[in-house]
Amino acid sequence: MSLLDIETLKRTPAKTDPYEYLVVENFIRPDMFPGVVRDYPQMTTTGSVPPSELDVHGAFEQLLTELEGPAFRAALEEKFGLDLSSYPTMFTVRGHCHKGNGKIHTDTESKIITVLLYMNEKWEADGGRLRILRGPDDLNDYAEEVPPYGGTLLAFRRSENSWHGHEPFEGPRRAIQMNWVTSDKIVDKEQRRHRFSQRLKKLNPFAAD
Template sequence: MTCTVRGATQLKDGQIHTDSLSKLITVLIYLNPPWKDEGGRLRVLRCGDDLNDYAEEIEPSSGNLMIFRRSDRSWHGHEPFQGRRRTIQINWVTSQAVADRERKRHRVSATLKRLNPFAARTA
């Protein structure tokens, strides 16, 4: 299992994707005040090439939870949003080696953001 805490979203985030093959289950817990923006709302998509062809849209407001099993058809994404968007993401992954690699990657990323706060806002 891995756990990632995010505090912000950039305009480049939210592109249509399925999670990586190393992920089995994804849990998203949102921790934001009532969401007013049109961007940043997670869309569960019917296909991998149209962000507007969605089966469900999840507002990232506090207490909302999304759980899904990764597959070749588990497309999701959101309209562009830049700013504070707090999320806890928990993933069950295929092996301990994957979990260890992800923890190391996030540790390096967090260290770089602490060393260069400007990069954290623009990365």
């Protein structure tokens, strides 16, 4: 059985204010979510980690496979009016958040579509809730605040004004990031960078990113 609720994604309209994005709560089916949480890799550092550096198995491995599958890609192509078939994908996984994370940014130009999938079972903190921002200067000037738990999906088309960020939070914060990027060279470069960063973080697990 599929872990992902593709039909709800298909029915969810993309928003255009302040840029192109969509949010789908419970995108991982609620009856399947506990199994994915059970198999989520054990992580002890902050920062983004390539799946190749983690113990990927079980329902978590199935999740990554489905995210890279044709049904998910086709649904996002339809939402954003893009043909993504010629672009490579890149995954990173997070387990912990540093208080310096979440600063306002747009993502790099090499990213075409950014997908965030939140893997926390619940969220009570004020910080760590990603906001769709109207500009680069004010975390309180936002169009929407995304629930960072329960398999919530956020997908957006990267642009010069795709500002997002969150209030500071320090502690466990599980999230998967997936991107369609402009070339395989970008994937190789970014994965090498994240691997090097993680080796340094093993010496200081909660250093800032």
